[in-house]
Amino acid sequence: MHMHRPERDQRGIALVISMLILLVMSLLGLVLMAGASMNRSLAGNDQRMRQTLNIAEAGLGEAESRISNQDVPMDPADANDVCQIFNTVAGSVPVLGADTTALATGQAAGAYLNYTTPGRGPDVLTIAWKRAGNAVVRYDNTKNPALQTATGIPVYTITSTGRVNQTRRTIVAEVIQRPYQVNAKGALCASIPIGALGNSVICGFDHKATTPYDDGNKGRINPAPIPPNDPQYCQDNEVAGGVGLPGMWTTSSVNPGGGYQGYGNPGAFQANQVGFYSGPWDAIGLSQAEYWSFVGSPQDPSAVTDWNGLRYIDNNTTTQDASASLALHSVDGEGYLYVDGDLHLNAGFHYRGLIYIEGNFDINGQAWVLGGIIVKGSTSITANGGMTLLYSGETIKQELTKYGGQFVTLNWREQ
Numbered sequence: 001m002h003m004h005r006p007e008r009d010q011r012g013i014a015l016v017i018s019m020l021i022l023l024v025m026s027l028l029g030l031v032l033m034a035g036a037s038m039n040r041s042l043a044g045n046d047q048r049m050r051q052t053l054n055i056a057e058a059g060l061g062e063a064e065s066r067i068s069n070q071d072v073p074m075d076p077a078d079a080n081d082v083c084q085i086f087n088t089v090a091g092s093v094p095v096l097g098a099d100t101t102a103l104a105t106g107q108a109a110g111a112y113l114n115y116t117t118p119g120r121g122p123d124v125l126t127i128a129w130k131r132a133g134n135a136v137v138r139y140d141n142t143k144n145p146a147l148q149t150a151t152g153i154p155v156y157t158i159t160s161t162g163r164v165n166q167t168r169r170t171i172v173a174e175v176i177q178r179p180y181q182v183n184a185k186g187a188l189c190a191s192i193p194i195g196a197l198g199n200s201v202i203c204g205f206d207h208k209a210t211t212p213y214d215d216g217n218k219g220r221i222n223p224a225p226i227p228p229n230d231p232q233y234c235q236d237n238e239v240a241g242g243v244g245l246p247g248m249w250t251t252s253s254v255n256p257g258g259g260y261q262g263y264g265n266p267g268a269f270q271a272n273q274v275g276f277y278s279g280p281w282d283a284i285g286l287s288q289a290e291y292w293s294f295v296g297s298p299q300d301p302s303a304v305t306d307w308n309g310l311r312y313i314d315n316n317t318t319t320q321d322a323s324a325s326l327a328l329h330s331v332d333g334e335g336y337l338y339v340d341g342d343l344h345l346n347a348g349f350h351y352r353g354l355i356y357i358e359g360n361f362d363i364n365g366q367a368w369v370l371g372g373i374i375v376k377g378s379t380s381i382t383a384n385g386g387m388t389l390l391y392s393g394e395t396i397k398q399e400l401t402k403y404g405g406q407f408v409t410l411n412w413r414e415q
Contacts, residue, residue: 048167053414055162056171059115059125062106063158064175068405070308072127073101076136076154077210085125087112094120114163123161123168130155130174139176139410147410151394153179153401155410170415178406180397181285182354183277184372186249187264187391191276192360192377194248194269197256200363200387203234204264205244207392211237211370213350217388219261234390245391246270264391276376279320280338280356283374284400292319294404295338301326307333307351309403314340322359322376329365335403345387352392353399363387371395 062085066072074081080099089109093102105116105125116125130137132149140152147155153176161170187204188194201219216234238244247264248254254271262268277283281291298314307328315324324341330348337355347365354371361375363383370392375381 048164049169051164052162052167052169053171055113055115055164056160056169057162058113059160059162060158060171060173062115063125063127063156063160064407066103066106067127067156067177068407070402071103074127074129076129076138079129079131079134079136081129083127085116085127086118087114087116088118092118096120115160123163123170125161126159128157128159130157139179141179153177153398159415172413172415173409174411175407175409177401178404178408180400180404182372182393182396182400183283183285184245184391184393184396185273185275186246186270186372187389188248188373188375188381189276190248190250190361190375190377190381191252192250192375193252193380194250194254194256195380195382197260197381197383197387198363198385199259199261200256200383200389201234201261202247202263202268202387202389203244204247204268204391205234206239207234207370207390207395208237208239209352209370209392209395209398211390211392211395214368214388216390217368217386220263237390239394247389247391249273251276277374280358280374283354283356284336295336298340307331307335307337309335311335311337312340313338320358322378324359335399347385352395354396371399 066085072083074083078099082100083103084096084100085103085105086093087105087107090104093104096102105112107113117123135149137147137149137155138152139146139155140148143151146152156175158173158175159170161168187202201216203216203220211234215237218232220235221233244265246267246269247262248269250271251273252271254269256262279288279291281288284291286294295310295312298312298317300315301313304311313324313326320340322341324339325344326339326341327344327346328349329346332350334352336353337351339356340358342359343355343357343361345363345367349367352370354374355369356374358376360377360379361373361381363385365385367387369387369389372391373389
């Protein structure tokens with residue numbers, strides 16, 4: 001009888017061990033199942049986090065597009081201006097305060113991405129100015145520091161929140177529209193003779209972008225001071241420090257006549273110069289390929305009713321053959337005007353920005369331009385009547401930037 005006990009004991013021990021092994025395996029299975037479930041949960045959460053960030057970036061894209069398309073009526077003179085974009089149709093946007101503009105999203109109805117909301121709240125896509133106290137912060141790479149409040153391109157602050165179910169991520173981006181480096185030689189720059197200019201006023205001293213229409217039609221008064229904001233003289237709207245360019249610069253002769261008034265730094269004009277532009281791209285600091293992409297397709301002048309923006313006027317698809325002819329009168333415009341041909345300005349023409357003319361240029365009647373004019377031409381420049389041309393480097397840069405449609409991100413952070 002005693003000889004069988006060790007065998008029974010061994011079977012008992014084996015049974016216990018088997019049960020322990022089964023228990024351990026069961027526990028291990030539970031742990032693995034819990035781990036897999038947790039991994040799936042983490043993976044799902046990670047996917048939602050990526051989705052919300054992508055959606056927030058899409059909101060940033062709409063904000064930049066609306067700024068580029070001039071849909072955002074924010075004035076850098078008012079640091080409190082704000083624009084909010086809502087996931088709703090036009091006519092159903094909420095009513096906001098005096099300093100805030102409400103826009104409907106540009107997304108297709110029924111396919112809204114959740115980077116904004118249909119009503120007021122903390123997750124609305126918002127465009128504001130970057131501020132320093134009560135002033136708008138600007139970017140000027142010629143200054144140190146580049147970010148300051150005196151000169152340059154105003155900085156936008158865009159806040160976009162992406163949402164997937166209960167997951168949300170908010171990004172804040174500080175952006176500017178791409179700055180352009182202007183290579184101006186004079187208020188009026190030409191590669192042909194400049195002839196009789198009637199009673200025109202051409203001033204090469206640098207003027208502020210805020211200079212009002214028709215300012216300076218009697219030139220400068222000497223000595224200063226002049227009455228504040230006197231519309232007859234331009235001196236009160238000049239950039240401090242006397243910086244600027246010659247009123248006229250040409251590779252040929254200058255004979256403007258006795259009724260003309262010219263001013264500039266270092267003088268009213270510089271004749272018989274060398275170094276005219278190899279093409280319009282040189283004037284705004286672009287390569288040839290970048291320039292044609294910048295101006296886009298040529299436009300038939302008969303189809304143009306709005307002279308604000310980038311306007312490339314031509315009568316065919318052959319670049320720089322100077323075969324087009326454009327006559328403008330009673331026009332208010334701004335931006336960049338490129339004419340692959342002749343430009344005739346008549347009475348009632350007002351423009352802010354840069355005009356580049358491949359052909360000839362003449363003025364018949366009153367015209368006013370704040371910025372600059374460049375003429376390649378083949379004969380000579382003449383004026384019958386009066387033209388006021390005030391050089392403004394800031395205006396040219398702002399208009400090119402405003403309508404150029406490209407953005408630079410200065411700062412990006414997740415909030």
